[in-house]
Amino acid sequence: MTSIQEIASKYFPGTEPCRCGGAHSICLNCAKCRADEPDELYTPGDPIASIIDATVLKADATDDDIRALCATANEHDTASVCVNSHFVPLVKKLLTDSVKSCTVINFPLGANSRKAVKKEAKAVIEAGIDELDMVQNIAALRSGDWQMALETIKSVAIQCLENSVLLKVILETCYLSREQIILSCLLAKKAGAKFVKTSTGFGSAGATAENIALMREVVGPKLGVKASGGIRDKASALSMIDAGANRIGASSVTALL
């Protein structure tokens, strides 16, 4: 099995050593160096609710579903509420100050053009979101055009950095090989994202502890790792945390707590 460092060196030839502790070992010359930032790791004892993104993204959701979601999020003081961008104004009206607003772009298929993704990012950032979960360019990555996949993340990451929006990159691991998962983590980190995330919840499979562990190993402690897709009870959430996740996406917040 090819090591993470060998894969990193294949795509990003360089000799400078890594300063941030990722298993890629070489410096990726990230758009934003996170070496001096605090670790993005779960602190044992922290309430599980504080790392949950309370999520409703289904096509048939209505204002009423989003109101119920925000009430739950406020009650348990979750990390954020994650909704499709139509609902951002409603969410911003309903959430208490401590719960962040989060939306998704290039979602869920990960096959929009770089330009479309860039413009969609602009529109949702202008709506005032705190966090943004973008699906990476799966189409480009799986077709071998990883440079386009990198450019797509970059064009969003720049806007997020300028506007203090926390960017998570959804890999959609169910459609990726081990090498593609590793490469995707490297691309997200290099582009300047703050988190890597496993799944949309609309693919053929969701988060697995194995993929969380791999993603954490690749990115090291300075980036966050979010587990999402199919996490419906406390045991699953805990196994993701054990594997290295410091954020959990979940629709069934109450069941999970």
Added chain:
Amino acid sequence: MTSIQEIASKYFPGTEPCRCGGAHSICLNCAKCRADEPDELYTPGDPIASIIDATVLKADATDDDIRALCATANEHDTASVCVNSHFVPLVKKLLTDSVKSCTVINFPLGANSRKAVKKEAKAVIEAGIDELDMVQNIAALRSGDWQMALETIKSVAIQCLENSVLLKVILETCYLSREQIILSCLLAKKAGAKFVKTSTGFGSAGATAENIALMREVVGPKLGVKASGGIRDKASALSMIDAGANRIGASSVTALL
């Protein structure tokens, strides 16, 4: 059962008679009046292939899948090839002149903000597409905000009219009541779209002959009606045509012919 005309009058009070033959009967004051345009109906005897949008929209599609799709489309001379926007440049390179390029926006969840949809439309129109299938704002419509649903279509329709791009509005009928289907057809027509379309293929159900007949009745002969979602053989395609469809979206083009 409330008649189509009663529903039309409820949302768009007016007394001017319809000039284009829709069962709404009243004039909708459409952004583009189509009364003097030729009918958008299937002409018996026309090859089925000529009304097929050969479609691949799945998240795990690669360049190779799109190359195969274009080869099939060129061979059978389909109406168009419909792909996610990442693949538009590839498609435009591969298609013969008679096969149109088509992409999708606000897809497949129909829950993006109006601004995000408007910007996404701009990006894909600039990429030079011939046809655009947009999912309507399902989230707004199902939450009772049909004015926002109308505005969302309008903001795309204006751009399509200016750039001679044929606009189809995907209703996603599986999540709509009869009244919501009728209203959605009225909104698409009023906003200046050229086609109404049943489904994304990602919802809980696809096209039914019953919904096609209803949609055709509402819009009349001057708008097109596209059946999509779950149409995998010739018998299904023919039943959609019988019910009033003049365009078919299909992934399994060869099986269908």
